[in-house]
Amino acid sequence: MTRNGGDVVVETLEALGASTVFGIPGQHALGLFDALRRSDLRYVGSRTEVNAAFAADGHARTTGSVTPLLVSTGPGALQTLAGLQESAAASVPVLGISSQIPSAGLGGVRGGYLHELTDQLASFRDVVKHARVVRQVSQIPSALAEAWEIALTAPFGPVWLEIPQDVLLAAATVPPVTSVSWSPRALHPRAELVEEAVRLLDGASRPVILAGGGALGCPGELLELAEKLRAPVVTTFGGKGSFPWDHPLSAQSWVEDRHTTEFLAGADVLLVVGSGLGELSSNYRTFRPRGAVVQIEADLGKLESNYPALGIHADARHAMRALASGVAARAVDGVAEERVLGLLASVRERLQGQGLDLEWQVLDALRAAVPDGTPTCWDMTILAYWAWSAWDPRGGAQLTAQGSGGLGYGFPAALGVAAAVDGPVLAVSGDGGAMYGISELATAAQHGSRVVWLIVDDGGYGILREYMTDAFGQATGTELARPDFVALAGAFGVPATRSTPESLREDLAKAFAGDGPHVVVLPAVLRMFAPTHLEHT
Incomplete structure (x- = not known):
């Protein structure tokens, strides 16, 4: 031919x-x-x-x-x-x-x-x-x-x-293609900017690092720099996994909490790595830094687009390598670690008074059932909003759709992940978002994709229901007719389980033990924790 x-x-x-x-x-x-x-x-x-x-x-x-x-x-x-x-x-x-x-x-x-x-x-x-x-x-x-x-x-x-x-x-007149040369342009930081950033960080008494999505490409350099500076690290939702969750310097990801916002604002030097400090990372624009800000950002349009800073236009990997080798190592005195413990205690105390036992129960069951190192893919649903802040990745990549916020991401993205890894993958959707990707059960069955799909069925667009009720007193257009997801999965030849909060851990564990797709349906109405940026305005 x-x-x-x-x-x-x-x-x-x-x-x-x-x-x-x-x-x-x-x-x-x-x-x-x-x-x-x-x-x-x-x-x-x-x-x-x-x-x-x-x-x-x-x-x-x-x-x-x-x-x-x-x-x-x-x-x-x-x-x-x-x-x-x-x-x-x-x-x-x-x-x-x-x-x-x-x-x-x-x-x-x-x-x-x-x-x-x-x-x-x-x-x-x-x-x-x-x-x-x-x-x-x-x-x-x-x-x-x-x-x-x-x-x-x-x-x-x-x-x-x-x-x-x-x-x-058209007939190809060129010979078969056997090799193609390509070389991405390296984006290195300018030397004088690195020198100034090192000067600021070395002179800081309360340095803090905010790690965004760009930091996912340099976890080793981030860890080295944080430990040399004794600097607490807060990760944005897009930066989850760039820093060990249980590290003594990990202030985790509660960026929509006023205590974390104040913690960041109180740094005398805040190093922002691979984040544009947009709406979510700035806690809906309530972040007001009182010290110097150093921002490393590869996207030139995002550099200083929201806050004045010493802007370093560079690939985070190159910039962080230069900073980690340039700053002086500090003695371990436990002060930064105590500040982190105090912050996390304040966050927990604020949440404990909101009657969120069911939400914590579901999240804890999920974390206990998902094997360490498992990639997770989250749709725009209340449980995912919780996971942005509260999920401990434990070595597994956490993929979310919060970049643009479109519905339907979780399950099809998990199918893409499953095509790249040997082990299982978790997808999490609400019943509304699940309907966007329900046809992909055929894809999962056809390819034997090892994806466990958790569908939290609350009868509608749950987060929009909350937003509209809070803003207008009642919700419109949020309540949905939906199928029997267990029966529907069966029609595709995909095993499915109807779960409860009490049996969720066991049901998920059984699903993960399988060698193909499995749907777990959890009928439950979850609530978001109270918005904290409103208290700060």
Whole structure:
């Protein structure tokens, strides 16, 4: 058979290092998907394009490298936008490859093509880091290498390529692709900024570190710096796992608590690593630093965008390595550790008076049942909001959709993670969010994905119910009819268990002991802990 543009795509992906791709075929993309069967790439097909994008996101976060996402034109491409928005917000290197209408129709030159958009690329330009249309087979290897390199240049992020149907089907006149060179641009800190940051940190009597998502790439350097400075470390929701949860200097992740906000504000030097100090990390803009702020941020647009700081535009890994080698080591006197204990005691005391026994019971049962080191994927649901602050990762990556806040992330992302790891994966959804990804039970069954999916069924959009009731006295549009999730999972051939708060630990443990997907349904109405930023305003 004559090689075509689709073959050149898959050859290049293999040469770049891809092993697994996600997506859904479509009419204009058939040349690309036909080429997959002549490659060694593993294909994991989803049931909707947005779920394929979430799965690619979960896979890329787990591998730390680029994950390809293959979809078709028009409706198929547009359905990926919610997933790509999450990847952009969380700096995840997903490579979207979409087909296009035939070249003759691009730009509306000729109308009437199936799935036609006058300028499909325009829908993606403000979402991804880089977008390009490939117009010749010979351009494919260089265009893919360029996109791959950009996706892995700090800050990481999604990229997008479009290839017309006729280019995918055109005979390839270039030889088979065996090697492709690429090299992400290194983003090193400027020397004078490092020197000034070292001076500030060495002179601080109460240094504190706020570790954001960027710190996930430099946990060793973060630990070294914190221990040399004797600096407490607070992690943002996106930075969970960058610092050991039970370390004596770990002030954990209660960033929506006024005590933590005050703790950060009281630092005479606050080092912010890989965070833009946005809405959540600043406790809804109530954070008011009284000391100096040093901000390390790879995204130039986020540098000092919310608070004045000594801004260091750099990959956190390079900047933290320079700071860790530059600061002087301090004696262990126990003062910082006592401050951390005092903070965590204040947080616990505030929560204890809110009648949240059920919520703690469920969270404790979940933590006891999930094996250490297990990756967890959380949808936008009340239990996930708790987990942002309270979950101890115990060596397992904690993936959340809080970057852009879209519903439906948890289960499809877990399927992507499961394609990259040997052990089990946990997904957590509410009944509302679960319906976004319910079709992916077919994907889980087809691939034997070892995902335990916990669905907390409270009869609606629980967090929105709380928000609306608090704001307006009653909720509208939040109550939902939903299926019998246990019976529905069974229809897909997936084992399922109806649980209770009392049996949750045992039910989850049995699910994790299996070698395939398992659904655990917990009928329960959970509540959020009281918002604490309101007390601070």
